[in-house]
Amino acid sequence: MTPQVIAVPTWRAHDRAMTAYAVGILHDIDLGPAIVEYLERIDATLAPFDGRFAVHGGELDMREGDNPGAFIVIEFPDLAAAERWYASDAYQAILPLRTEHSVSTVFLVDGVGPEHRATDVLARPA
Numbered sequence: 001m002t003p004q005v006i007a008v009p010t011w012r013a014h015d016r017a018m019t020a021y022a023v024g025i026l027h028d029i030d031l032g033p034a035i036v037e038y039l040e041r042i043d044a045t046l047a048p049f050d051g052r053f054a055v056h057g058g059e060l061d062m063r064e065g066d067n068p069g070a071f072i073v074i075e076f077p078d079l080a081a082a083e084r085w086y087a088s089d090a091y092q093a094i095l096p097l098r099t100e101h102s103v104s105t106v107f108l109v110d111g112v113g114p115e116h117r118a119t120d121v122l123a124r125p126a
Contacts, residue, residue, distance in 0.1 A: 017077070017078035017079075017080075018078065018079075018110045018111050018112065018113060019075060019076070019077065019078065019110075019111040020075075020076045020077075020078050020079040020081070020082045020108060020109065020110050020111060021054070021073050021074065021075055021076070021082070021108070021109050021110075021111055022051070022072075022073070022074040022076065022082050022085070022086065022106065022107075022108050023071075023072065023073050023074075023106065023107055023108075023109060024070075024071075024072040024073075024074075024104060024105070024106045025068045025069055025070070025071055025072075025104070025105045025106075026057075026069050026070040026072070026098075026102045026103065026104050026105075027068070027069030027070065027102070027103050028069075028102060028103045029069075029070060029101065029102040030101040030102065032101065034097045034098075034100065034101045035097065035098065035101050035102070037094070037097055038094050038097035038098045038101075041094045041097075042091075042094065044090065045085065045088060045090040045091040045094065046074065046085060048085075048088070048090075049076060049081045049082070049084055049085040049088070050076060050077050050081060051074050051075065051076050051081070051082070051085050052074065052075050053072070053073070053074055053075075054073040054074065054075045055071060055072060055073035056072055056073075057070040057071065057072060058071075069103075075111075079108060079109075079110050082108045083108060086108065
């Protein structure tokens with residue numbers, strides 16, 4: 001199984017670095033030894049990039065649509081840190097443990113600051 005990885009174009013309000021997130025949606029997870037090893041090793045790959053789990057597969061209280069599966073959000077200080085983590089030798093070494101034992105959609109995305117308003121998306125460059 002090949003993971004689908006989406007790099008979202010960056011947009012930063014006033015060119016300030018914003019908190020960024022690695023988001024994963026996993027389903028059809030084979031919760032065997034490979035996934036256990038992945039879980040045991042991933043925290044060490046996050047530490048050098050100041051990454052931390054913000055959401056990690058908690059029970060979804062679905063309000064609309066279909067349950068997408070396990071939902072994971074990892075927070076980073078900025079998009080550059082998230083990109084460096086994903087490309088790091090340490091993370092790339094464990095990546096097949098997940099991708100070969102689950103169906104995954106993973107993407108990196110900038111967060112927004114406290115001043116963000118919904119209509120700000122109307123001013124984003126095309």
